[in-house]
Amino acid sequence: MSDNNKEVEVKEEDIFSQRLAKVQELEANDIKPFGEKFEGSSKIEDIRNSYKEDIEELQPAQVAGRLMAFRVMGKSIFADIKDSSGRIQLYANNKLLSADDFKLYKTLNVGDIVGIEGNLFITQKGELTIKVSNFKLLSKSMRPLPEKFHGLTDVQQRYRQRYLDLIMNDESKQVFQQRFAIIRELRKFLEAQDFLEVETPMLQPMSGGAAATPFETHYNALNCPMFMRIAPELYLKRLLVGGFEKVYELNRNFRNEGMSRRHNPEFTMVEIYQAYGDCQTMMELVEELVTTIAQNVFGTLKIKHSDEKTIDLTRPWRRVTYKEVIMEKAGSDWFELSLSDKIKKGKELGIHTDDKMTDIEISNEIYEKLIESTLIQPTFVTRLPEQLVPLAKKCEDDPSLVDVFELEINGQEIAPGYSELNDPIEQRKRFEEQVKRGDEGVDESGKIDEDFLTAMEHGMPPAGGMGIGIDRLIMMLTGAESIRDVVLFPQLRPKNQ
């Protein structure tokens, strides 16, 4: 055949050039390599479910998807096609298709997107298969897919070219399907509880609501600096002042800090506020919320990560005070020790200490470095030192503590929750102390969010509030070891410069 001779002469060097030649030849034959609308297809999953084995009549099927395997056996061709719901085998031969169509069908490649029509049958090996009577090329793939058996394993490439990871690795795709099912359930739950989803600024004139370094940018029209939000808290509280009683915001926060297995510079958080509630209200809410999601998405409260690690979400969850949990680790006399003894003992326990650390810092170092990662089963750690949490109400029986919890699951902080501070005089004092201490994330020029304080001075109802780290929640529920496995396009260093 002259066509073949021509191709040999051209001697294409790589797959892309070969495909380019194929595309040009298709176009020359009036076949569109990048086709158009192809409607009326069923999901492969539905085709499988509705197939009836013991009936005589033909059972037609139409599918659209990507070719994942292509096995040519002379005059007979088996292929696998994959859509969002699954995979099914295709069978074609030179009798079912016209000579021209069969010739064209033979030129298809793994990776091409095609539309298929045909009747269902069962092969000798017992596999449900579509006998192709008609097909349409919907998109020619110009580049080869990764290796069919091993898939794409290179982690860097899986993150940089996530679409290949999603095509090749079903486990990876499943995690993201679960991610978005979890988020849908979360919204459904809050909706049913009469919470209103709101949107507040992500671009803020000053960053507040958390201790973290913000991303800074510049707004040309106003010629002033702007910050990507590190938390929506201070705006949501303004809404409490404004009379919204049950609100939540589910969106991205940005923190200009390091990346790790547990940190991405942008991450998703839901913050929930309920007027006239408190810390206790929030503990009950988050228990119910997480168990409902687990039950609805996974059908179980026992989340197995490995043979050694299963997280049991059965209520009620353990509640323990911050002091108790530290004493469990550092000894019941820990809080009676002098600062120098604490430093000494901290060193023995294996944390890094220095002489400038305060009592509270060294205790918190013990908590963060030695305790947090051991809290695998759901645990509410309550009653934290006031200095650690500038936006929460003090405990009535002990003004050195605040009425808050940190929910720890899977060794990570999943959700902090507070009885929100609504005393504007106290709030101003706390902000000023923060500035004086030079806390991380506090504006260096000592600027305080006066606008927020003014709002609170108009009267903010007592309220319970909490934030749930969605990425970590999803890691916990799906068993993912890295935040990069639950974020579709995680941050990486740009490849070329």
Next chain:
RNA sequence: GGGAUGAUAGCUCAGUCGGUAGAGCAUCGCCCUUUUAAGGCGGUGGUCCUGGGUUCGAGUCCCAGUCAUCCCA
């Protein structure tokens, strides 16, 4: 910021003592009408991460750097 490990064909990976760059898959050609990681035969395909150095000769040894993974701070 420090340490360990890695980077070789589009993908998954070998590469011995420093001596002509390899396999499987993919791709192209031929054979093959029930295969399914199809099979058989033959081809195409390489900035061995980058830049230096040692050497007659470097994928391999040395130095510096880039990117990634894990651990530590």
